Amino acid sequence: xxxxxxxxGETVESAxxxxxxxxxxxxxPHVSRVVRSLFLTAFVAFGIGAFxxxxxxxxxxxxxxxxxxxxxxxxxxxxxxxxAIVFTIFFLAGVFTWANTRSLDRPPVSKRFTWFxxxxxxxxxxxxxxxxxxxxxxxxxxxxxxxxxxxxxxxAHPIFYIGLAVFVIGTWxxxxxxxxxxLAWRREHPDERIPLQSFMVLTTMIMWFIAxxxxxxxxxxxxxxxxxxxxxxPNPLLTRTLFWxxxxxxxxxxxxxxxxxxxxxxxxxxxxxxxxxxxxxxVFVLFLLLSTPVGIHHQYLDPGIAxxxxxxxxxxxxxxxxxxxLTAFTVVASIEHGARxxxxxxxxxxxxxxxxxxxAFTGMALAGLMFAAGGxxxxxxxxxxxxxxxHNTLWVPGHFHLTVGTAVALSFMAGAxxxxxxxxxxxxxxxxxxxxxxxxxxxxxxxxxxxxxxGGLAGIPRRTAEPQYPQVAFETVAGSVGSLRLQLAxxxxxxxxxxxxxxxxxxxxxxxxxxxxxxDSALPPALSGPEQSPTVLDNLKLWALIAVVxxxxxxxxxxxxIVQGAGLYPAGQExxxxxxxxxxxxxx
Amino acid sequence: MHVHNYEKLWLGASLLxxxxxxxxxxxxxxxxxxxxxxxxxxxxxxxxLGNTSGFDDPGVTKVGPNEYEVHIVALQFAFQPGTVELPAxxxxxxxxxSRDVVHGxxxxxxxxxxxxxxxxxxxxxxxxxxxxxxGIVCHEYCGAGHHxxxxxxxxxxxxxxxxxxxxxxxxxxxxxTNATATPTGGxxx
Amino acid sequence: MSRLSPASLLIVGAFMVPLFxxxxxxxxxxxxxxxxxxxxxxxxVAFAMVLVWSEVSEKPEAADx
Ligand code: HEM
Ligand SMILES: [Cu+2]
Ligand SMILES: [Cu+2]
Numbered sequence: 001x002x003x004x005x006x007x008x009g010e011t012v013e014s015a016x017x018x019x020x021x022x023x024x025x026x027x028x029p030h031v032s033r034v035v036r037s038l039f040l041t042a043f044v045a046f047g048i049g050a051f052x053x054x055x056x057x058x059x060x061x062x063x064x065x066x067x068x069x070x071x072x073x074x075x076x077x078x079x080x081x082x083x084a085i086v087f088t089i090f091f092l093a094g095v096f097t098w099a100n101t102r103s104l105d106r107p108p109v110s111k112r113f114t115w116f117x118x119x120x121x122x123x124x125x126x127x128x129x130x131x132x133x134x135x136x137x138x139x140x141x142x143x144x145x146x147x148x149x150x151x152x153x154x155x156a157h158p159i160f161y162i163g164l165a166v167f168v169i170g171t172w173x174x175x176x177x178x179x180x181x182x183l184a185w186r187r188e189h190p191d192e193r194i195p196l197q198s199f200m201v202l203t204t205m206i207m208w209f210i211a212x213x214x215x216x217x218x219x220x221x222x223x224x225x226x227x228x229x230x231x232x233x234p235n236p237l238l239t240r241t242l243f244w245x246x247x248x249x250x251x252x253x254x255x256x257x258x259x260x261x262x263x264x265x266x267x268x269x270x271x272x273x274x275x276x277x278x279x280x281x282x283v284f285v286l287f288l289l290l291s292t293p294v295g296i297h298h299q300y301l302d303p304g305i306a307x308x309x310x311x312x313x314x315x316x317x318x319x320x321x322x323x324x325x326l327t328a329f330t331v332v333a334s335i336e337h338g339a340r341x342x343x344x345x346x347x348x349x350x351x352x353x354x355x356x357x358x359x360a361f362t363g364m365a366l367a368g369l370m371f372a373a374g375g376x377x378x379x380x381x382x383x384x385x386x387x388x389x390x391h392n393t394l395w396v397p398g399h400f401h402l403t404v405g406t407a408v409a410l411s412f413m414a415g416a417x418x419x420x421x422x423x424x425x426x427x428x429x430x431x432x433x434x435x436x437x438x439x440x441x442x443x444x445x446x447x448x449x450x451x452x453x454x455g456g457l458a459g460i461p462r463r464t465a466e467p468q469y470p471q472v473a474f475e476t477v478a479g480s481v482g483s484l485r486l487q488l489a490x491x492x493x494x495x496x497x498x499x500x501x502x503x504x505x506x507x508x509x510x511x512x513x514x515x516x517x518x519x520d521s522a523l524p525p526a527l528s529g530p531e532q533s534p535t536v537l538d539n540l541k542l543w544a545l546i547a548v549v550x551x552x553x554x555x556x557x558x559x560x561x562i563v564q565g566a567g568l569y570p571a572g573q574e575x576x577x578x579x580x581x582x583x584x585x586x587x588x
Numbered sequence: 589m590h591v592h593n594y595e596k597l598w599l600g601a602s603l604l605x606x607x608x609x610x611x612x613x614x615x616x617x618x619x620x621x622x623x624x625x626x627x628x629x630x631x632x633x634x635x636x637l638g639n640t641s642g643f644d645d646p647g648v649t650k651v652g653p654n655e656y657e658v659h660i661v662a663l664q665f666a667f668q669p670g671t672v673e674l675p676a677x678x679x680x681x682x683x684x685x686s687r688d689v690v691h692g693x694x695x696x697x698x699x700x701x702x703x704x705x706x707x708x709x710x711x712x713x714x715x716x717x718x719x720x721x722x723g724i725v726c727h728e729y730c731g732a733g734h735h736x737x738x739x740x741x742x743x744x745x746x747x748x749x750x751x752x753x754x755x756x757x758x759x760x761x762x763x764x765t766n767a768t769a770t771p772t773g774g775x776x777x
Numbered sequence: 778m779s780r781l782s783p784a785s786l787l788i789v790g791a792f793m794v795p796l797f798x799x800x801x802x803x804x805x806x807x808x809x810x811x812x813x814x815x816x817x818x819x820x821x822v823a824f825a826m827v828l829v830w831s832e833v834s835e836k837p838e839a840a841d842x
Pocket of ligand 2: 247251295297298
């Protein structure tokens with residue numbers, strides 16, 4: 001978000017005075033700046049990641065191979081890390097900073113501390129980014145072609161792991177900042193219910209603190225010392241298990257800011273009110289409790305883990321469907337209420353009364369719809385035995401481009417159309433382009449993800465530069481493999497165009513001289529308010545404790561038996577590629 | 589706590605759905621006898637596979653009237669052996685392990701699928717009813733040549749199937765990379 | 778005057794895409810083999826019909842003729 005020119009600045013400055021007193025930008029100019037800088041990083045990562053995405057879509061289908069197939073995996077690592085970690089989490093940090101401040105109605109405790117975590121997160125990102133990009137330059141002996149699921153014995157340069165650790169510490173500091181802000185509010189309001197948005201931020205962060213312990217141990221205890229050459233190669237199964245301890249809950253870390261927008265912003269845009277505040281709280285508590293003790297469902301096919309442990313993870317996973325199903329109900333009910341307020345009638349007729357021209361609404365509605373489809377393919381993944389048909393096939397990216405790639409990413413884009421004017425004071429550059437862009441994402445994703453799901457059922461593997469083998473003929477259900485490839489690539493191109501339109505629209509908004517208007521920051525109260533819900537829901541300590549106990553129950557035995565099996569540092573394990581020497585050269 | 593009637597209905601239906609899913613899976617696991625990859629394969633030293641029984645000479649072994657064992661070593665970037673031949677209507681147990689990094693083992697388009705982790709042995713039992721040719725792919729990224737890692741599985745009519753001697757296989761040990769199994773010699777099954 | 782605004786056409790069109798992409802798969806379950814290309818072609822035709830309807834339906838007689 002670049003700074004406007006002198007004259008442009010004046011128009012917007014004077015127009016700012018026309019903003020209502022309770023608009024976010026007027027009340028919290030400094031917090032608005034923090035959110036702007038977080039969004040900037042998120043959108044830069046999004047742009048680069050989307051470019052990698054279209055390269056992959058064209059490459060693996062054989063339509064256009066612009067890079068060497070060996071470099072494909074560098075691009076794929078960048079795509080995964082930039083989109084699934086940097087874009088999502090920086091955007092989350094922006095939304096949470098906004099939401100916590102808005103709902104507690106007070107700024108974070110210390111400006112310095114806030115900037116400190118922003119800088120920490122950015123520095124970690126830069127370090128990991130350098131390590132990944134250097135993989136493209138053979139002259140530099142640094143690489144991190146380990147994909148965003150970095151487990152041993154594939155090895156990245158220590159800078160990559162250290163960067164990730166610094167980044168995660170940055171997110172912890174952010175969480176601490178939001179908690180301090182809440183505690184300061186609590187001192188002034190000892191008897192009030194936690195405001196809903198803040199409640200969502202806090203429960204999500206507790207979940208994150210617990211979840212990141214897994215990856216912190218993996219990276220700090222095992223991977224960093226190993227990549228520095230101080231310690232031997234760790235047990236690969238152990239690093240996988242620690243990764244997935246974190247790797248599943250991160251899914252909900254992506255999703256929670258989207259849910260926050262669906263629960264609190266979407267009803268307002270639709271012209272209505274949230275159906276039920278208590279149910280929203282129940283949903284977030286359920287996510288806090290159930291997000292982590294399920295990670296082993298990513299390891300249904302791992303040897304060395306007993307079937308019983310997989311079974312426990314499967315049961316927990318199925319119960320994790322519950323909060324999402326409840327969300328579907330509440331969100332649809334709230335939207336319907338909005339439509340009826342706007343004069344909609346009939347069983348389905350109310351759908352016509354919704355503000356479909358508003359890209360913020362349509363984007364989130366389409367995102368929610370795709371999430372339903374993603375939920376179905378997710379149930380297949382979760383089904384311990386059906387999973388055998390699809391594990392690590394193209395089905396899996398087909399699934400998560402519906403969930404994180406659309407339910408989350410498209411909600412973020414739609415949310416940006418609503419939020420960016422509120423933190424810049426500038427009018428959205430173009431609503432029609434915005435509308436076209438979100439619909440294009442939907443259409444592109446239907447093409448890409450349908451082709452991926454079908455390719456996966458035929459057994460086409462994911463993460464593969466050239467999934468065309470002399471020994472293997474893939475058999476598809478409907479349509480030929482050739483037509484699936486075309487569909488996948490076509491969808492990928494549409495998605496990339498949509499991403500460019502989004503970045504352009506937001507960029508031009510940030511430079512727009514037309515002031516935004518009517519940016520009242522209040523959100524309408526829920527139809528059933530918080531007073532309807534038992535106060536125990538607000539007892540965060542209790543929920544945190546139960547969550548920890550559930551994690552211990554789900555993980556202590558599997559971890560114990562993995563270490564019993566092959567040990568912490570089993571004999572005969574070797575890094576690939578070994579990158580121990582280069583660090584010393586880099587320092588020297 | 590006030591809960592709207594529709595909410596209660598939805599909640600009940602959701603719980604029913606979830607319990608339904610869990611029961612189908614329990615039935616699938618216990619009733620229909622779909623076995624999962626678990627910890628039964630045990631552990632090996634990935635650098636000592638040449639001295640590990642089974643993996644020192646990967647390939648097909650007959651262990652019963654209609655039962656076969658197949659030992660497979662995955663390495664950057666091939667499976668050993670590169671061709672597996674089996675008779676139809678047989679029960680086959682695969683033992684797969686890796687010599688270097690994490691790989692995948694998937695008979696494309698079927699549910700014969702497992703991760704292959706260095707130090708661990710994946711054990712899966714599969715029944716092949718129909719003759720046909722299947723592709724085996726590595727579905728886990730394992731390094732820059734990952735996309736060239738595949739093998740083939742040929743299921744023959746039992747009458748057409750011949751295999752090497754089931755007690756002793758005289759051919760090459762695990763020093764051959766990119767090995768293609770020799771489908772000749774031995775008695776017929 | 779057209780009956781559907783450009784925005785409505787966009788949204789109606791978008792919802793047709795998943796329908797026609799999934800149609801061959803659904804049909805394959807009942808044993809009908811519909812090539813993907815044909816299904817997508819049918820989608821284009823269906824959308825063109827919506828477009829025409831949107832333009833002429835103001836006069837119902839004209840649409841009948
Ligand atoms: C321009 C839009 C996009 C395109 C064309 C695209 C395309 C692709 C393709 C073709 C793959 C599969 C590569 C393979 O397995 O060989 C992939 C993987 C992936 N995509 Fe996307 N994608 C896009 C947007 C997104 C978004 C918005 C996200 C998440 C926020 C995302 C997250 C991922 C992740 C996590 C992977 C897996 C990486 C891995 O296997 O390590 N993508 N993408
Ligand atoms: Cu998961
Ligand atoms: Cu591989």
